[in-house]
Amino acid sequence: MQPLPDLKVYDTYPKLLAWNAERYGGDVAMREKDYGIWNPITWADYHAKVKAMALGLLNLGAKRGDVIGLLGKNRPNWIFAEIAAHAVGGMSLGIYEDVIDQEAKYLIAYSDVRFIFVEDEEQVDKLLGLEGEIPTVEAIIYNDPRGMRKYDDPRLIPLADLMARGEALDAEQPKLYAETIARGTGEDVAVLCTTSGTTSNPKLAMLQAGPFLGHCAAYLEADPKGAEDEYVSVLPLPWIMEQVYAVAQPLICRIRVNFVEEGETMMADMREIAPTFVLFAPRVWEGIAADVRARMMDSSPLKRAAFDAGMKLGLAALDQGRRSPLADMLLFRALRDRLGFTHLKSAATGGAALGPDTFRFFLAMGVPLRQLYGQTELAGAYTVHRADDVDFETVGTAFRNTEIRIDNPDPNGLGAIVTRHTGMFAGYYRNDEATEGTMDGEWLVTGDAGYFDDKNHLVVIDRMSDLATTANGTRFSPQYLENKLKFSTFVGEAVVLGHNRPFLAAMLCIRYSIVSKWAEKNRITFTTYTDLASRPEVYDLVRAELLKVNDSLPEAQRIRRFVLLYKELDPDDGELTRTRKVRREVINDRYGEIIDAIYQGRDSVHVDTTITFQDGTKQRIRTDLRIVDLIAPETEKKAA
Numbered sequence: 001m002q003p004l005p006d007l008k009v010y011d012t013y014p015k016l017l018a019w020n021a022e023r024y025g026g027d028v029a030m031r032e033k034d035y036g037i038w039n040p041i042t043w044a045d046y047h048a049k050v051k052a053m054a055l056g057l058l059n060l061g062a063k064r065g066d067v068i069g070l071l072g073k074n075r076p077n078w079i080f081a082e083i084a085a086h087a088v089g090g091m092s093l094g095i096y097e098d099v100i101d102q103e104a105k106y107l108i109a110y111s112d113v114r115f116i117f118v119e120d121e122e123q124v125d126k127l128l129g130l131e132g133e134i135p136t137v138e139a140i141i142y143n144d145p146r147g148m149r150k151y152d153d154p155r156l157i158p159l160a161d162l163m164a165r166g167e168a169l170d171a172e173q174p175k176l177y178a179e180t181i182a183r184g185t186g187e188d189v190a191v192l193c194t195t196s197g198t199t200s201n202p203k204l205a206m207l208q209a210g211p212f213l214g215h216c217a218a219y220l221e222a223d224p225k226g227a228e229d230e231y232v233s234v235l236p237l238p239w240i241m242e243q244v245y246a247v248a249q250p251l252i253c254r255i256r257v258n259f260v261e262e263g264e265t266m267m268a269d270m271r272e273i274a275p276t277f278v279l280f281a282p283r284v285w286e287g288i289a290a291d292v293r294a295r296m297m298d299s300s301p302l303k304r305a306a307f308d309a310g311m312k313l314g315l316a317a318l319d320q321g322r323r324s325p326l327a328d329m330l331l332f333r334a335l336r337d338r339l340g341f342t343h344l345k346s347a348a349t350g351g352a353a354l355g356p357d358t359f360r361f362f363l364a365m366g367v368p369l370r371q372l373y374g375q376t377e378l379a380g381a382y383t384v385h386r387a388d389d390v391d392f393e394t395v396g397t398a399f400r401n402t403e404i405r406i407d408n409p410d411p412n413g414l415g416a417i418v419t420r421h422t423g424m425f426a427g428y429y430r431n432d433e434a435t436e437g438t439m440d441g442e443w444l445v446t447g448d449a450g451y452f453d454d455k456n457h458l459v460v461i462d463r464m465s466d467l468a469t470t471a472n473g474t475r476f477s478p479q480y481l482e483n484k485l486k487f488s489t490f491v492g493e494a495v496v497l498g499h500n501r502p503f504l505a506a507m508l509c510i511r512y513s514i515v516s517k518w519a520e521k522n523r524i525t526f527t528t529y530t531d532l533a534s535r536p537e538v539y540d541l542v543r544a545e546l547l548k549v550n551d552s553l554p555e556a557q558r559i560r561r562f563v564l565l566y567k568e569l570d571p572d573d574g575e576l577t578r579t580r581k582v583r584r585e586v587i588n589d590r591y592g593e594i595i596d597a598i599y600q601g602r603d604s605v606h607v608d609t610t611i612t613f614q615d616g617t618k619q620r621i622r623t624d625l626r627i628v629d630l631i632a633p634e635t636e637k638k639a640a
Contacts, residue, residue: 186210
């Protein structure tokens, strides 16, 4: 393995990039798939593009301390623009591609973005539609020129033109770029990273270049990667963990970053690359597991029997702390190849909790999956399983630069998780009050509840605010139960209810892509999501799945009643964060009538509402939702 750069000297992203370009200029740093072809980008190419963009920004009048926005899909140009922003002393602000107009307005106006990089006409339309609501924006720099001829807004600048300006400035002042990046220091705030915003508008965590890079180096000690490794960037670049994996760590260890052609081609493109490391959010791991099981539904009886036998052998071996060679030969080797997981050395899940059943599914398959844990304010992850110490009930142990303590523990050791390390944020941008409310001296109060087990692994239970107690005093974690429910092939999203109520209940969203296939196979007619979710056969299908989950739970934590919602929970409706965490206050307010009907013992509830889609179109929903008992009332009385 090649020596790593001295992060005390190369303490900013642009300095690290220049260091790599000078020493490894001809080596491949990235690949991007376009029209079916993987196009390589060398370290020299990477540096040249960042240099041209940075000098182009200087030509436009960019100055130190400016906030420079980034809005678009995961593409190399997104990363080039981010590091160009750092090169001129600016702060990059990543905005999720699927953000709705008002969310974009809030972030841009709040931070006084001067320049913003976007990908295409769709994002341009989003910004131009805000008109005078984002007055600080001086230039909208777009990458894809298709469809742009009809616009005449003076703020619009093609990326190619910006880079041409930069190249012309470089020809006039060949030392300017080097002098500009030399003025940057590791203490500069480089990244404004949006928090998940589970209870309000997202806050902007200020991450300094030097501490953030140093923390990424500590992560690499816990989970090593090098220039021979491959990573596929599929999670949103504004998310803190993709900032770690696709931007910062490659500058330190030179892992190659690959960009798929489209979201729809992700699994096929991944199979071509056969990455050595992947990070997926829990919902993606859950989706892959559900898709595997759904494909088995359509396969021959012989293949289904082989799958069932392989899974049984694999899980049994896993419980004994080993792998099953027979299961590998029978099932898992081919399955890993089909998914593009053949060469995986390490895989991670983070951003929310992953249910233990899903975790076991992939470990049995031979996927070296590890749970990590962290927060945006703490530079992403700061705990992870080591390769020889994986426990799907925990999130592993801390990095060498990290301290964790448990405040106000109960007799079982469960309490509030409080953390500090050398790479933590410098506070919230323009929000000292929120910063002070989050900090306890030098420690950050995470808001999560957890404890250490006897191996010193951290066990995270749930948000402190989300830990719940039924009216009869039974404590439970909604998140834990929701993850068990979502392991089902047919359940896409789940919200568990029961705080201060007499029993636990659930509101569920079907996994439409899977349930629709199941319905077609069983000749069940339907028209829309709402129609399918209301079918008696679908209720029976989901009820059977919930009864299986109940069998694995203590009596007091079993789901008593459930309802299938008429729509999927959606970040655009404020029901989920962009990382798919449930916003419980929004759910309780929006679906209050349904929740009341569940606990009033009613068999149904009438819904008359209007759904607004992302394109602005609206649909009126009028339907009666069935509320189904999982445990009959007389059984419930006996159990009580």
